[in-house]
Amino acid sequence: MDFKIRPARKEDCKDVSRMIMDLAVFENVADQVKISHEELERDGFCQNPLFECLIAEVPEEHKSKDGFTVVGYALYFYTYSTWKGRSVYLEDLYVMPEFRGNGIGKGLLSKVAEVGKEKQCVRLNLSVLDWNTSAREFYAAKGAQNLTESEGWHSIRFDKLNMENLAKEAPKD
């Protein structure tokens, strides 16, 4: 199937927002999504954007059963390793189920790797859920290492309330 990968434009945010929700439903956390397309427009298409995004688009004649031509996205940003330097972090990679098996996910991933290389990044990081076997196998087959298994890294989070409680205890200047 023909598809094209290009940087997302502001007017793609409604499509991206729709697929963010699809992905959250798949991950069983739909109730966690608090971001609307307006917030994506504000955060991604400003002077200093908080993320970058690629989208996969199919021609009109291959549109989805619900009439969509934007059928996948990869959202990423830049991080920093104090051992190695600038890195790229892939926050989300998603392809609509009816378009899988056509190399679109692979295309999006390799485009993010290309951006990372162009920006002199030293690595590409991401997270997967342990029960998401197909995603784990997809990344492993392309040479990714599972750092939680090989080195024992665990992800830790302070949610907003706990972060704000911590902030209250910050030493005064």
Added chain:
Amino acid sequence: MDFKIRPARKEDCKDVSRMIMDLAVFENVADQVKISHEELERDGFCQNPLFECLIAEVPEEHKSKDGFTVVGYALYFYTYSTWKGRSVYLEDLYVMPEFRGNGIGKGLLSKVAEVGKEKQCVRLNLSVLDWNTSAREFYAAKGAQNLTESEGWHSIRFDKLNMENLAKEAPKD
């Protein structure tokens, strides 16, 4: 013990670089550190810095046995959650062993939380090694959640070579 937390300045990068190496030695990965203080100066003190850093400083009369007054650091940057929005990520938190037990680590952490709150971040994320019990307990006691244990998130990495191999397979525009 008296200590002061302040934003790192360019001239602190030698101290930060020294402590990055100390932390890597503790994590058994000293051979992985490829970043010098010159790179920290370039990456952190430019037009669009790749990270921000706080340092903890003690008065001259309490300097370390090797003569250092900069005795801890917290290095962080901003990330983005497609569920929640802007987040802050704490890459490194370190206090020199001879200065532990004085609230310096807690002070650095809560200062980063304060920065996150001021910048409208919705969460504070970080990673710990599973065998680093004292760090895990330190964060848990302050309300952090271990997402690897509670939700099954694993960290995945493409190193430079594998990222560049992927990039070679990117679809042409």
